[in-house]
Amino acid sequence: MKIGCPKEIKPQEFRVGMTPDAAREAIAHGHEVMIETNAGTGAGFPDADYTAVGAKIIATAAEVFAAADMIVKVKEPQAGERKMLRKGQILFTYLHLAPDMAQTKDLIASGATCIAYETVTDDRGGLPLLAPMSEVAGRLAPQVGAWTLQKANGGRGVLLGGVPGVMPAKVLVIGGGVVGTQAAKVAAGMGADVTVLDRSLARLRYLDDVFGGLFKNGYASAGNTITLAREADMIIGAVLIPGAAAPKLISKAQLKELKPGAALVDVAIDQGGCFETSKATTHQDPIYEVDGIMHYCVANMPGAVARTSTQALGNATMPFMLALANKGWKKACADDKHLLAGLNVHAGHITYEAVGVALGLPFISSADALKM
Numbered sequence: 590m591k592i593g594c595p596k597e598i599k600p601q602e603f604r605v606g607m608t609p610d611a612a613r614e615a616i617a618h619g620h621e622v623m624i625e626t627n628a629g630t631g632a633g634f635p636d637a638d639y640t641a642v643g644a645k646i647i648a649t650a651a652e653v654f655a656a657a658d659m660i661v662k663v664k665e666p667q668a669g670e671r672k673m674l675r676k677g678q679i680l681f682t683y684l685h686l687a688p689d690m691a692q693t694k695d696l697i698a699s700g701a702t703c704i705a706y707e708t709v710t711d712d713r714g715g716l717p718l719l720a721p722m723s724e725v726a727g728r729l730a731p732q733v734g735a736w737t738l739q740k741a742n743g744g745r746g747v748l749l750g751g752v753p754g755v756m757p758a759k760v761l762v763i764g765g766g767v768v769g770t771q772a773a774k775v776a777a778g779m780g781a782d783v784t785v786l787d788r789s790l791a792r793l794r795y796l797d798d799v800f801g802g803l804f805k806n807g808y809a810s811a812g813n814t815i816t817l818a819r820e821a822d823m824i825i826g827a828v829l830i831p832g833a834a835a836p837k838l839i840s841k842a843q844l845k846e847l848k849p850g851a852a853l854v855d856v857a858i859d860q861g862g863c864f865e866t867s868k869a870t871t872h873q874d875p876i877y878e879v880d881g882i883m884h885y886c887v888a889n890m891p892g893a894v895a896r897t898s899t900q901a902l903g904n905a906t907m908p909f910m911l912a913l914a915n916k917g918w919k920k921a922c923a924d925d926k927h928l929l930a931g932l933n934v935h936a937g938h939i940t941y942e943a944v945g946v947a948l949g950l951p952f953i954s955s956a957d958a959l960k961m
Contacts, residue, residue, distance in 0.1 A: 590620045590621070590658045590659060590914040590915075590917075591620070591621045591623065591656055591657050591658045591659070592607075592615055592620055592621065592622050592623070592657060592658070592659050592661060592910075592914055593622075593623045593624075593625075593647075593653040593654065593656060593657025593659070593660050593661070594606045594607040594612075594622070594623070594624050594625065594628055594653070594660075594661050594662070595625045595628060595650040595653045595654065595660065595662065595670070596625045596626075596627060596628035596650065597628070597631075597662065597663055597664055598650075598667055598669070598670070599664045599665075599667060599888075599889060599892075600871045600872070600873060601871050601872035601873055601889070601892060601893075602631075602663065602664055602889050602892045603631030603632055603892050603895035604631070604632055604663040604664075604889075604891065604892055604895045604898050604899045604902065605628050605629040605631070605632050605634060605663065605895075605899055606628075606661040606662040606663050606682065607622070607624065607629075607661050607903065607910075608629070608632075608634060608899060608900060608903035609629070609634055609638040609639050609641070609642050609644075610642075610903065610907075611903045611906070611907045611910065612624065612639055612642050612643070612644040613642035613643070614907060614911060615910070615911065615914060616642060616643045616644065618911060618914065618915055620914050621645070622639075622643070622644040622645065623644070623645045623646075623647045623652075623653050623656060623657060624636070624639045624644050624645070624646055624647065624653075625646075625647055625648075625649065625650050625653050626646050626647065626648055629899075631895050632895040632896045632898075632899040633895075633896045634899070650670065650673070651673060654670070654673035654674065654675075654678075655673070657678070658678065658679065659678070659679035659680075659681060659910075659913060659914060660674070660678065660679070660680050660681065660682070661681050661682065661906075661910055662680070662681070662682035662683075663682060663683065663899075663902065664682065664683055664889060665682065665683055665684050665685055665686075665689070665692055666680065666682070666692070666695075666696075668691070668695070671692065671695035671696065671699060672695075674695075674696070674699035674700075674701040675699065675700065675701065676699070676700030676701065676936070677700065677701070677702070678699075678701045678702070679701070679702050679703075679704065679913060679918050680696070680701050680702070680703045680704065681704050681706075681906070681909075681910060681913060682705070682706060683705060683706045683707055683722075683859070684696075684703060684705035684706075684707065684933055684934075685705075685707060685859040685860055686705070686832075686933055686934075686939075686941075686944045686947075686948070687832060687833050687834040687860055687861065687943060687944050687947035687948065688834050688860060688861030688862075688947070690948055693934070693939065693944065693948055693950065696933075696934045697934055697937050697938070697939065698937070700936055700937055701934070702918050702932070702934070702935045702936070703932075703933050703934040703935070704913070704918070704922075704928070704931040704932055704933065705832070705931050705932075705933045705941075706718035706719060706902075706906065706931065707719045707831070707832065707859075708831055708832045708930055708931050708933060708941060709909060709927055709928055709930055709931035710831075710926075710927040710930040710931075711927055712927070715767075716829075716831060717905055717927075718902075718905050718906055718909070718931075719767075719829075720767050720905070721898075721901035721902055721904070721905050722891045722898060722901070722902060723766070723767040723768045723771070723829075723856075724767060724768075724771050724901070725890070725891040725894060725897065725898050725901060726768055726771075726856050726890040726891055727767060727768040727769065727770065727771025727772040727775070727827065727856065728771045728772070728774075728775050729890050729891070729893065729894070730768070730771075730772040730775075730776075730825045730827070730854045730856055730890070731749065731760065731772055731775045731776035731779055731781070731823070731825070731854075732775070733854060733875070733885050733887070733890070733893075734749075734760075734776075734823045734825065734852045734854040734885060735748075735749045735779065735823075737823075737852040737854070737875075737876050737883050737885045738758065738822060738823060738850070738852045738883075740850075742876060742883065743850065743876065743878050743883050744850045744851075744852055744883050745822055745848060745849070745850035745851060745852075746850070747822045749776065749779045749780060749781045749823075750779050750780020750781060751780060756782070757780050757781050757782050758781050758782065758822040758823060759781070759782045759783075759784075759820055759821045759822050759823075760773075760776045760781040760782065760783045760784070760821065760822065760823045760824075760825065761783075761784055761786070761817050761818055761820075761821040761823070761824045761825070762776070762783065762784070762785045762786070762824075762825045762827055763786050763809060763814060763824065763825065763826055763827060763828055763838050763863065764785075764786070764787060764809075764826070764827030764828040764829065764857075764863075765785045765786070765787030765789070765792045765793065765796055765806065765827075766787075766792070766827065766828075766829060768825075768827035768829070768856050768857075769785055769787070769825070769827035770785070770796065770800075772825045772827060772856070773785045773796075773800070773803075773804045774800070774803065774804075776804075776823075776825075777800075777803045777804045781823075783803075783804035783805065784804065784805045784806065784807060784817055785804060785805070785806045785807075786806070786807050786808065786809035786813065786814060786817070787806070787808070787809055788808065788809045790808075793806050793807075793808065814838060814839075815839070815843055815846065818839060818843070818846070818847060819846050819847060819848070820848075821847070821848070821851060822848060822851055822852070823851065823852045823853075823854065824839070824847075824851065824852070824853050824854070825854045825856060826838060826839075826853065826854065826855045826856060826857050826862070826863025826864055826867075827856050827857065827863075828857055828863050829857060829860065830860075830943070831943065832933070832941050832942075832943035832944055833860070833943035833944075833946070833947050834860055834861040834947045835857035835860040835861050835862055835863050836863065837862075837863065837864065837865045838863045838864060839853070839863070839864045839865065840865045841865045841866050841879070841880070844866065844879060844880040844881070844882045845880060847882055849881045849882075850881065850882075850883065851882055851883070852882075852883045852884075852885060853866075853867070853882060853883065853884045853885070853886075854885045855867045855884065855885070855886045856890065858870075858886045858887070858888050859888055859889075862886060864884070866879045866880075866882075866884060867884060867886045868884075868886060869886055869887075869888040870884075870885070870886045870887050870888070871887060871888070871889075872887055872889075872892065872893055875887045909921075909928055909931075912924075912925065912928065913928075918932075919959060922955070922959060923959055929955050929956075929959070930955070932955045932958060935958040935961065936958070936961055938951075938952065938953045938958065938961075939951065939952035939953070940952065940953055940954065940955045940957075940958045941955070942954075
């Protein structure tokens with residue numbers, strides 16, 4: 590199979606879809622790997638690292654898309670990239686379709702087979718291709734939130750860990766999954782007073798057993814959420830419904846109940862955001878203010894630490910990428926129900942229910958897609 594990896598073109602996105610190690614593995618399995626020139630430079634992988642393992646360096650994205658049987662990326666294809674997709678081609682990347690009608694319609698029109706990292710599952714009910722970036726984003730969230738809280742950036746002017754004689758900042762993390770757990774660990778490590786909310790009692794028990802001495806936890810009822818939000822200096826939104834739009838946890842009307850200059854860090858912005866007033870921002874212009882509350886809503890947070898993120902993502906995606914290349918998408922998905930769960934669009938049809946429901950568009954089952 591011809592596997593193509595174009596350079597990411599989303600603003601301030603420095604990650605790359607294939608590491609040299611992943612390219613080496615694919616080539617060892619008999620596949621041809623094409624890397625757009627300078628695709629890996631932002632993550633610290635120059636073209637020479639790819640040619641050293643046998644990959645071909647291609648001058649333009651258009652040539653990569655035209656020649657490749659499978660496109661491997663990091664972020665969802667941008668409008669210009671979507672025009673280069675074709676019927677029968679495999680796209681393997683993050684998609685986050687539920688809040689993105691334009692992308693969804695373009696992928697349907699392309700006829701391509703689109704497999705989303707974020708909905709691939711595992712035997713434990715986890716999301717193994719989302720988890721590494723969730724870990725990175727979770728660990729980044731208190732760091733960027735602390736920066737947002739600085740007075741020069743419009744924040745409350747509160748130091749997360751306080752100092753002797755001055756209480757630490759209060760951090761509320763809504764969602765106790767991978768993102769929330771990592772965010773709570775780092776925020777607590779920075780000295781903050783941290784509370785994690787979740788609706789799963791089993792998850793809360795786990796957090797209490799493992800981290801009971803490090804941070805507190807509570808049930809994420811609407812009343813408990815706003816009560817604790819009023820006291821918080823920083824609120825980290827970390828709720829995920831796989832493949833679906835994120836629920837709105839704090840409304841615009843409730844902003845007036847929060848502390849002036851409080852920071853909202855929305856790690857779920859790729860899925861539409863946890864807060865009603867969230868809108869996607871970039872690393873170049875990451876924060877904005879609504880009713881005195883500072884919002885940090887960068888849609889590709891892990892791109893800020895591109896080398897770490899690329900290596901972590903590459904480790905997770907490589908086995909699935911090889912399965913798709915070795916077997917073709919249909920046999921690979923038929924053999925692995927977890928990879929099949931990643932199928933979001935195929936041959937002009939939405940194949941993931943949560944996406945169809947979120948956008949009000951017709952959909953078919955992934956099992957039916959295998960029969961096509």
